[in-house]
Amino acid sequence: MAGHADASCLTGEVVQGNLRFTIAARDDEADVRRLLREIPIGGRYQITLERQPDAFAPGAGRTRSEHIIIARDRRTGCAAGLCERVVRDAFVDGSIRQLPYIGALRIAPSHRHKIAVLRGGFEALRLLTVRPGELPFALTSITSDNSPARRVLTALLPGLPLYHPAGDFSTLALRPKFRSANAAIQCAASSDFAELSEFLNRVNARAQFAPVWSEAALRGLQGHGLLPEHFLFVRQGKRISGCMAVWDQRRFRQVVVRQYPKQIGALRPLLNLAAPLAGLPRLPAIGTPINQCVLSHVAFEDEDQATLLALLDGALDQAKRRKFDAALIGFATARPWGAAIQQRHRAIEYQTSLYLTHWPDATAFVASLQPRTPHPELGLL
Template structure:
């Protein structure tokens, strides 16, 4: 996601390498996976980039007049990239920084092979002062299979801010990303409160006529459900919720894939991607899924919870506005209700995502049943929030009644060249195929 950009002066602390999930085998290498190349030369114990990455001549000198060179990011730079990423905070009532130590690329590797990762470093005076990523995959658009790329993790330090760098490099970077990944169409998320990003990325500027076109597709809220009070009592539960087992995964995959076919940017899950998630996502598996069934035993809704601590973490920088009041009230009530106090500034905020959310009927009672079950299981585990994607006029919002929530407004944009065939195409209704946990 393209996030608010408030630099922090203090270098974030790194955390110890997370242990693998208990009972999980060590991750086996896939062809071309730099993590699997145990015979590759290393620097400080880190694998070097694969030969294909080293050989790509993708240097962008469009901002050379500003003293900036854009080039492929190298895996040997993982610590610098993670430091830079954490130094730029997400602003809002809850100000957070995102930490990706010890391996900046680990989040990308969960979902994308190295050849699908076009990660860029922006260098000034020999130092990496900016980073951006283009992550390629096939997506479903109106029944058509299209090569797309998610534009993610744009971060600039003070050294690159306030100038013309982005305006000069943006169009050439898109062209290089298309050449490197084969992507025809791009998509991204920008926080609505990030005025700097809105101006630099979304707003048209006559100085840069070839600047990529941003088309808003969906406006949504990154919604956080505070794991605070005891589970809600429900007078009537029309759906029965159970935890999934390994033998349920074929049914779950078929259910999810049917839904994705009707979504813009729908995922192609049934060609190995779903199995890869079950295998590679840490702290995740069949048991992470919740299944809601109707009175006839038919699957009505699915979701899964995921704690992404091993690949990214949120550190609290400050509480402001409504969140400051919520924290004060909650910390007084937490001991009485058996909840977890919110972390102090400087501490990590533990949370989980509600992933793979699928309710084809749009019946909020289905989501309410799933949410109630997940909430009951996660409350008291040390986690503070459960995060999910909800659109502004989403019929599923009714499922959150009775819960304490906060929201960060954002917009899902389709991004393409002004002369692209997608510049004016109607991409259809429905929630996009967008797994917020991977953003």
């Protein structure tokens, strides 16, 4: 149990001192959107992950459940923080399981140093959102250079869950560019979704925390900016051997730079002038959403880096034709993909650390997991 929280599933709230925690409802939407807009993720690059125009717009990809917990000061009614828990089907130890992901942890400046916000928030997640059949831990991530968050969340403080390291995750920001056509790279059609689903699941089952993609789920992404022709794939013989998609998420999720590292911020105009020659993406003005796409659904057989690079060239060409300024690709840092990509393309690298967060009664279960390479989907984090 977390601290002295007074919790009741019947009332649908958790009380911790002067804070009240509930599952966010439509009346909370404006405050949820405001907190996401005003509170950046810590680190050298201060960015906000925003959800305009509607924080409650249906999430991309099929989910088992989606809940946002909002904390309010009981005296003033002001929003003090929030976090989100999303449950999706994913491969864990080769089997399809219901995997929770905890993200969007934001604490208002007025409550930044009050541990009660964290204690009450995690207790509310446990009591108000957990359902039978779900795994007893949640995947989560912390920006690698966000030392304050890492220090608090991994400090084994009373009333907080444990944080078990699950590997590092690299995100590369690449500059879209025209590339010569490669006859091996094909654009998908709607009729390819069944085969793409089978291929993605066959490859993802070998990794840890990789998503499960049904044919229906792939079709459903058309309502979230990912059309059939945005999928690229290659074949080896008659079978698909590699896949990558160019996903425009700007209609429901935006990444906004709020602060650059001091030297980069001062030199940004000059760096943007040199960016085309350097092969790096341009740096947007503070407060401007990044004109970016996500290179999602990355999968290929046998860690074949030639296939990876061929698909990446095709994806960057499509991103350029669709007028994106940056393309993001994410993968476990332990994979050799980063070195291979950066030998061919200049990139800005952004690192996060993955954790499995759980209460003490799940410690043995977490310790028993197989040491497979994590492969969460960047487009769903």
